[in-house]
Every structure is written in C-alpha cells, then in structure tokens.
Amino acid sequence: MSIFEYNGSAIVAMAGKECVAIASDLRFGVQLATLATDHKKVYKIHDQLFIGLAGLGTDSETLSQRFTFKHNLYKLREERDIKPSAFAQLVSATLYERRFGPYFCQPVIAGLEPDGTPYLCGMDSIGAQEPAKDFMVAGTATDSLLGICESLWRPDLGPEELFETVSQALLSGQDRDCLAGWGAVVYVITKDKVIARTLRGRMD
Amino acid sequence: MDFLCGLRGKDFVMVCSDTSAVQSVVTMKQDEDKLVPVDSHKLFALSGEAGDRVNFSEYIIANVRLYALRNDAKLSTKAVANFTRNELATALRKSPYSTNLLMAGYDDGEGGGPSLYWCDYLATLHHMNICGTGYGSYFVLSMFDKLWHPNVTEAEAFEMMRKGVEEVKSRLVVAPPKYLVKVIDSKGIRTLGEL
Numbered sequence: 001m002s003i004f005e006y007n008g009s010a011i012v013a014m015a016g017k018e019c020v021a022i023a024s025d026l027r028f029g030v031q032l033a034t035l036a037t038d039h040k041k042v043y044k045i046h047d048q049l050f051i052g053l054a055g056l057g058t059d060s061e062t063l064s065q066r067f068t069f070k071h072n073l074y075k076l077r078e079e080r081d082i083k084p085s086a087f088a089q090l091v092s093a094t095l096y097e098r099r100f101g102p103y104f105c106q107p108v109i110a111g112l113e114p115d116g117t118p119y120l121c122g123m124d125s126i127g128a129q130e131p132a133k134d135f136m137v138a139g140t141a142t143d144s145l146l147g148i149c150e151s152l153w154r155p156d157l158g159p160e161e162l163f164e165t166v167s168q169a170l171l172s173g174q175d176r177d178c179l180a181g182w183g184a185v186v187y188v189i190t191k192d193k194v195i196a197r198t199l200r201g202r203m204d
Numbered sequence: 205m206d207f208l209c210g211l212r213g214k215d216f217v218m219v220c221s222d223t224s225a226v227q228s229v230v231t232m233k234q235d236e237d238k239l240v241p242v243d244s245h246k247l248f249a250l251s252g253e254a255g256d257r258v259n260f261s262e263y264i265i266a267n268v269r270l271y272a273l274r275n276d277a278k279l280s281t282k283a284v285a286n287f288t289r290n291e292l293a294t295a296l297r298k299s300p301y302s303t304n305l306l307m308a309g310y311d312d313g314e315g316g317g318p319s320l321y322w323c324d325y326l327a328t329l330h331h332m333n334i335c336g337t338g339y340g341s342y343f344v345l346s347m348f349d350k351l352w353h354p355n356v357t358e359a360e361a362f363e364m365m366r367k368g369v370e371e372v373k374s375r376l377v378v379a380p381p382k383y384l385v386k387v388i389d390s391k392g393i394r395t396l397g398e399l
Contacts, residue, residue, distance in 0.1 A: 056328075
C-alpha cells in the first residue's frame with residue numbers, strides 16, 4: 001500500500017459565482033482499520049482562504065501548523081491577510097524545499113481573491129501547481145471524484161447550488177472508496193461569510 | 205503483541221494495557237507497567253519497542269515537569285498531547301521513535317474534564333472517546349462502539365474493558381496473559397486492577 005493511502009482521504013473544491021466551496025471526508029483510519037469519524041482535512045488560513053490537505057495524516061497536521069505559523073508572521077509584517085494566489089506560491093515553495101524527502105500530502109487551495117474572484121489550485125506532493133477554473137480533487141478517491149465533478153459542475157453556480165453540487169459530488173465519489181468517507185464537512189466561502197455544514201453519508 | 209485501549213466517560217478516562225515486556229520471541233517480564241503517569245492527572249499508555257517506549261516517555265515527562273517548575277502552572281492534557289506529537293513529528297525524519305501511545309488526562313476548571321488522545325508512531329494525533337492500538341484493538345473497538353454511550357459510568361466502563369480483554373485472550377493468537385487497568389478522574393490516577 002502506498003504511503004499516500006495509509007490514512008485515506010477525499011477532498012474536493014469547486015468554484016461558483018463569487019463563491020468557492022471546499023469539502024473533505026471525515027474518516028480517520030490506519031490502513032484497513034477506521035479509528036474515528038470526525039477527522040477534518042480542511043484547515044482555515046483566514047476567512048477567505050482554506051486549504052485541504054490529502055495524504056498522510058501526520059504530514060497534513062505538520063503542514064497546516066507550518067502554514068498557520070507562516071501566515072501569522074505574514075499578517076504581522078504585511079498587516080493584511082494573504083491573497084490565495086500568493087498563498088499557493090508559499091505552499092509550493094514549502095513543499096519543494098523538501099524535494100528529496102517530501103511531505104506526503106496533496107494540497108487543494110480554495111479561496112476568494114480580494115476582488116471577489118474565486119481561486120482554486122491543486123498541487124502534488126512536491127509543489128507543482130495546477131490552477132483550475134472549475135473544480136479540483138485530491139486524495140484516495142480522485143478517480144471517482146473527477147468523474148462526478150465533470151458531470152455535475154456548471155459555471156456560475158450560486159452559494160446554495162454550489163453547496164448541493166459539492167456535497168453530491170463528494171458523497172458519490174467517496175462511496176466507492178473504502179479509505180475515504182464516514183461523513184463529510186463542506187465549507188462554502190462567500191464575500192461576507194463562510195458556512196460550514198457537516199453531512200452524514202453512508203457510514204461504511 | 206502490545207495491546208492498549210482507552211475509554212472516555214463523562215467525568216473519567218479509563219485505560220488498559222497488557223503487562224508483558226518482550227524481546228523477539230522471549231517474554232522478559234510479565235509485570236511491566238506501561239501506563240506511565242506524567243503528572244497527578246495525566247498518563248501515557250505506550251506500546252512498541254522497549255527502549256523507545258521508556259526513553260520517549262521519560263523525555264516528555266521531564267519536559268512537562270520542567271515547564272511546571274519554571275512557570276508554576278500545570279499544562280493541560282491537550283497541550284501535552286500536542287507537545288508529544290510535535291516531538292514525534294520532529295524525530296520522524298531523523299531517528300523515529302517506534303512507539304504508539306494513548307494520552308489520558310483530566311483537567312480542572314472550565315472547558316476541562318476528561319480527554320483521551322490517540323497518537324501513533326508517525327505522529328498522527330486525534331482526540332477520541334474510544335481508542336486502541338495493536339492487533340487486539342481489531343477485536344475490541346467495534347465492541348466498544350456498540351456498548352459505549354456518552355454517560356458511561358466507571359463500573360460500566362470497567363465491565364467493557366473486562367469483556368474486551370476476554371475477547372482478545374480468546375481470539376488473538378499471540379494474546380498477552382495479563383492486563384492492567386487504570387482510571388483518571390478529578391481525584392487523580394487510580395489503579396483499578398488486573399484482568
């Protein structure tokens with residue numbers, strides 16, 4: 001079993017009309033054993049920027065702590081929150097620093113630029129950026145997730161429709177993967193608020 | 205093979221571990237206490253290689269005591285658990301400790317109460333109500349999921365532990381013969397007995 005499949009995860013992010021959504025499954029497991037069903041893989045950087053970290057649990061935790069640390073220093077120096085595009089560069093550089101001993105994580109960055117445009121970006125474990133205008137997926141269920149996202153996504157979805165689309169995509173995608181699932185958490189980010197919802201899917 | 209399990213109740217945490225210390229195919233001793241107190245209201249349950257187990261726990265305990273002495277304040281269970289995770293994560297890509305552990309504690313004051321953390325040798329930390337490590341946990345976790353409820357009492361929890369240990373002894377090929385159970389509540393750490 002690959003090191004990326006040791007814990008298991010499913011992350012999906014989608015862009016709508018002046019909103020983005022990012023969602024992850026809630027399973028915490030070690031190979032074939034499920035140990036908990038409340039382990040989120042999406043971390044908040046600031047109100048308009050979230051990062052999902054798929055892959056090895058310990059590296060997700062370490063990386064999220066490092067990014068929070070770096071953003072705290074950034075805020076002190078710049079006296080403002082970091083832009084999503086700049087944050088993506090920061091993530092990419094942090095990952096490439098460990099080119100020959102990498103963190104076993106695949107980040108998905110979802111946020112709103114200061115002018116309200118949605119920003120979506122996925123990366124591999126050594127920081128190769130893949131910006132997207134529609135959706136981005138990561139984790140152990142990527143094959144299923146790509147299929148359902150391609151079918152369900154349409155441009156200019158409003159926040160409520162985007163929530164429905166992301167939820168259906170994640171729940172369907174993770175059903176076919178034994179290492180991801182056991183519920184989901186969905187964050188919908190708009191200019192003035194973030195709504196977090198927990199979903200109950202097939203608990204198997 | 206090492207076995208650890210833990211249960212969180214409304215106002216207590218109960219942990220159980222086996223008591224064998226093993227070197228390859230030989231049992232060195234049958235009365236090893238793997239439930240190590242960190243301070244009056246917290247303990248570590250550790251499994252894995254004997255050298256790493258003892259070395260790592262002593263290192264963490266020493267640092268926790270030093271903090272308490274320097275700052276005249278006890279650390280919360282969450283703080284100790286996260287400090288432990290950090291130490292394991294830093295060591296992971298240099299010279300990793302091959303020890304899985306449970307961290308159980310009771311914090312006084314607001315927002316306190318019992319807490320139970322699971323941490324593996326890769327430094328993956330998670331707060332849980334029911335946890336276990338080792339082959340034995342495969343038999344025990346689903347049983348606990350069925351029997352546990354948020355207001356479980358100490359007597360009910362001890363009965364769950366007893367049933368779990370019975371299951372491990374009967375179904376695991378390399379089941380250890382003896383197990384030790386300790387509980388932590390507002391009054392501190394108490395040994396409940398052997399199973």
